[in-house]
Structures are given as structure tokens and as C-alpha cells.
Amino acid sequence: MNRRVVITGQGSINPLGHSASATMQAMAEGRCAIGPLDIRDVDRLQIGIAGQVRGYDEAAHFGRQELVLYDRFAQFALLAGREAMAQSGLDVNAQDPTRTGVVLGTSGGGLQTQDENYRLVYEEGKNRVHPFVVPRLMNNSATSHLSMTYGAQGPSFTVATACASSNHAMGMAFNLIRAGMVDAMLTGGSESMLVFGGIKAWEGLRVMSKDACRPFSATRNGMVQGEGAAVFVFEDYEHARARGAEILAEVIGFAMTSDASDIVMPSRAGAARTISGALKDAGLNPSDVGYINAHGTGTAANDKTECGAVRDAFGAAADDLMISSTKSMHGHLIGGTGAVELLACIMALRDGIIAPTVGYEEPDPECDLDVVPNEARKAKVDVAMSNAFAFGGMNAVLALRAAP
DSSP: OOOOOOEEEEEEBBBBBSHHHHHHHHHHOOOOOOEOOOTGGGGSSSSOOEBOOSOOOOTTOOOHHHHHTTTTTHHHHHHHHHHHHHTTOOOGGGGGGGGGEEEEOSSSHHHHHHHHHHHIIISSOOOOOOOTHHHSSTTHHHHHHHHHHOOOOOHEEEEEGGHHHOOHHHHHHHHHHHTTOOOOEEEEEEEOOOSSHHHHHHHHTTHHHHHSOTTTTTOOBOOBBEEEEEEEEEEEEEHOOOOTOOOOEEEEEEEEEOOOOOOSSSSHHHHHHHHHHHHHHHHHGGGGGOOEEOOOOOOHHHHHHHHHHHHHHHHHGGGGGEEOOHHHHOOGGGGGGGHHHHHHHHHHHHEEOOOOOOTTSSSSSGGOOBBBSSOOOOOOSOOOEEEEETTTTTEEEEEEEOOO
């Protein structure tokens, strides 16, 4: 028999705020954190905007010996994990530590470290780099450091499926607990690829906006990158209840598919198949769902494809859905984006506040859903879903229910 899975802790640092509560407050206010990009050699880039984590002082959070080991993406994951664990009250070592694990998503891993050291070797001609460059840049470093920080000796690994990484990671955590392999998991995602080389590579794809992220609007002209992390404590329901933990929401379904069609273009059929799979896994009817946090990148192809997929999966019930993209506020966090966006789902379920799609200017007939334009909305929601449809045709959709 499958076990029930609940969320007992949440933490985040991202362009909207340095905590989960600050992030939710900003989402409720419809605040946009996208602004001028502040990195080295920005004048050589065509793209000059991003969702950056501002006002962040790494030395205020970590010691010098720790910073030698932690790339910026790992720092973000550790801070988010610290907040989530504090809220959850979970003591890994008060029980069998092999019953708690860590699974995070990231696409680029330690790109800050990589970019800095490429400069040293190729630009400055240095023949040696710091011995901890590899431990800093490897994709699993954030997962490993969280595991070591809390003594979690259970299944721990990192998922890299581009923009679906954190949804895949959280889906894996959900399935591990549901199957009885573990009692609790730290899960979510982190990303920090706002470096010269990273932005220059994305410019080559010609999918980036130079002025704003406007999902679902007829005037949309591309995505805007962001950075940050969100980490959650997923836990077996009976385990959480036995220790008196506060339950934020219940995870009830997950599906993942591959389009097997194109390396960059989204597939309406693939996205619809994944949404339908999550509904089936959760035992839901389409009419049960009140809110979807969309992948909603603000590109011409993604937004119309996603809206078509929602219509295919939900049928007539699509007309009663609210669907919004918080990427319009914090940017696209790539491998960390699904994790930060799960906060919008939890806010909808717990607080009855639907995060808006800001920057919306003009209706697009191919995106004819209720996209909650520009202003947050009060509404009672019992079930929410979170979509992630990545480059490479990697799709992952989660379903959540209000806390039991």
C-alpha cells in the first residue's frame, strides 16, 4: 500500500526574497524582481536583464573555510535547506539516519566556479587552479553538502533535466517516500548560472527577452533568466503526524514523460500526456484542480503549446482553471525553477492567494485560459499542479492537495 506524502518544511532564496515567506509575500503583491544584470563583462552581452538575488552577502552566512567549498548554487541550496529544516523540526539523527535522503535538481551546477576558473586558465594563462574546483563545480555538490550538514544517510542524488530538474527531483523524493524506501527527504532545486559564459550561450538560442518576461501575452518576446533555490522537507504522513509536525500541503501525484521528438521545441502531446499522467496518479478528475503553476517561460512556442496541452488534458474543465506563471516575477531559474514555483502552489492551497502573471499586456487567442493577469487573486483551492517542460523533451508534473 502506498504511503501518503506531506510537506513539513520549506525554504528559499531567490530574486523575490531571501526566505520562503518573503517570496510568497512578493508573489502575493505581484512584485517583479527582474532588473538590470550586474555581472562581469555585462557590456559585452546583448541581454542586460535578469532575476538576480540582490543584497546577498555570502560571508554573512558561511565561514571562509566553507566558502572554499561552496559554489553560489550550493550556498543557495544550503540556505534554503536550513530554513526548511528549521520549520520542519525534523531531527535526522533522532531516528535511523538511513531513512532520510536528499535529492535536488540543477541544470548547470557550479557554473560560477567553472566560469571563474575558465577565465584563469584561458584568459589569464594560469597553469594551476584551486584543488577544490572540481568539488565546487560538480552538479551533486549541493546535494552532498546538505546530506553532510544534516547527517542524511539515505538515497541522495542530483537530477539534471534542464528546466524540469527540480520537478523531477521532487517527484523522485515523493516516490521514494510513497514506496516506503525512506521516511523523509530534503528535496527541491538550485541554480546560479548568471555568468558571462552562461548568458552568452543562452543568447545563441535567441529565446531571451531584452526587456521583460510576459508569459501568455501576445506581446511576449522571450524568457528572462533568474537564479536561486528552494528546498522542502517531504515526509511520510504518519511519520510527520507522530512527531507533531505542521503540515503545509500533501503531495498526491507525479508524472514524467519524454517527448522523444525535438531537442528544443516543446510538444503539445508530450505536455498533455504528462499532465494527464499526474491527474491519473493522484486519482483526480480534471474538475478537481483549481490552480496550475505553469511552465510559462514567455517564449512564443512554449506558452501556446502549454495552453493547448492544458486544454487537451482538462477538456471543458480548462475554462474553470486558474493558471499563472511566476517566472514573470522571478525569472526562469532553470534547474531550480520548479522548486521556487512550488511555493506558489502551497500559497494557493494554504492561503487562498493565487500568484499573478505580471507583465501581461495583450490577450493571445492561442493562450485563451484564465492566466490571472497582473494582480493576485483570492480563491479557495483544494488541488494545485505544477508544470515543468524542459529542453530535450523532458516533462515533469506534480499534483498537490491542501493539508489534511
